[in-house]
Amino acid sequence: MSTTKIVYGLYADDDDLMNGVKAFNDKGIAINEVYTPFPVHGLDKALGLKKTRISDAAFIYALYGVSIGITVTWYIMNHDWAQNIGGKPSYSWVDNFPAFIDPMFELMVFCAAHMMSLTFFVRNKMYPGAPAQNPDPRTTDDKFLMEFVTQDVESVKQLLIETGVEEITVKDA
Known part of the structure; x- marks a missing residue:
C-alpha cells in the first residue's frame, strides 16, 4: 500500500495563494501544480517555472x-x-x-x-476525448488551488492552514 497522497489546498484569494506559494518554497515543500481562474502576476517566478520555448x-x-x-x-x-x-x-x-x-x-x-x-x-493534452485534468471545477470560476504529491500529509496540511486555505482535500495518489 502506497503512503503517497495528493493534497489539494483551495484558496479564495490570489494574494493568499501567493503567500502560500512563498511559504511552501521557504519550507522546501514541492508544489506539484497550481490551478487559477486567471493569470496571477509573479506566480510563474514564485513556482520556479522555466521560460517556455x-x-x-x-x-x-x-x-x-x-x-x-x-x-x-x-x-x-x-x-x-x-x-x-x-x-x-x-x-x-x-x-x-x-x-x-x-x-x-x-x-x-x-x-x-x-x-x-x-x-x-x-x-496541454487538450485533444478531443482527453480526460479533464482540473481536480476542482471551482478553479475555473473564482478559486485558486495548490496540488501537492507528498508522503508527509500532516505538515502540508498544517502549512496550508497557516497560509489561510479555505478547504483541504486529501486523496490517494
Whole structure:
C-alpha cells in the first residue's frame, strides 16, 4: 500500500495563494501544480517555472509559412501559368518579389497561428476525448488551488492552514 497522497489546498484569494506559494518554497515543500481562474502576476517566478520555448515554435511555424508562400508564388506565377501582368517579367521570381510580399506574409501568419493553436492543444493534452485534468471545477470560476504529491500529509496540511486555505482535500495518489 502506497503512503503517497495528493493534497489539494483551495484558496479564495490570489494574494493568499501567493503567500502560500512563498511559504511552501521557504519550507522546501514541492508544489506539484497550481490551478487559477486567471493569470496571477509573479506566480510563474514564485513556482520556479522555466521560460517556455513556444516562441521558438512560433518562429519555426512562421518560417514554414513563408517557405510555402515562396513556393506557391513561384509555382503559380512563374512555372505553371506564367502571364505578363502589368509588364512584370514572368521568367523571374526575384524581379517580382515586392508583389509577392503580401501573400507570403498572409501565409506566414496563417501557418504560425494555426500551428500554434494545434501545438497548444497537443502540449496541454487538450485533444478531443482527453480526460479533464482540473481536480476542482471551482478553479475555473473564482478559486485558486495548490496540488501537492507528498508522503508527509500532516505538515502540508498544517502549512496550508497557516497560509489561510479555505478547504483541504486529501486523496490517494
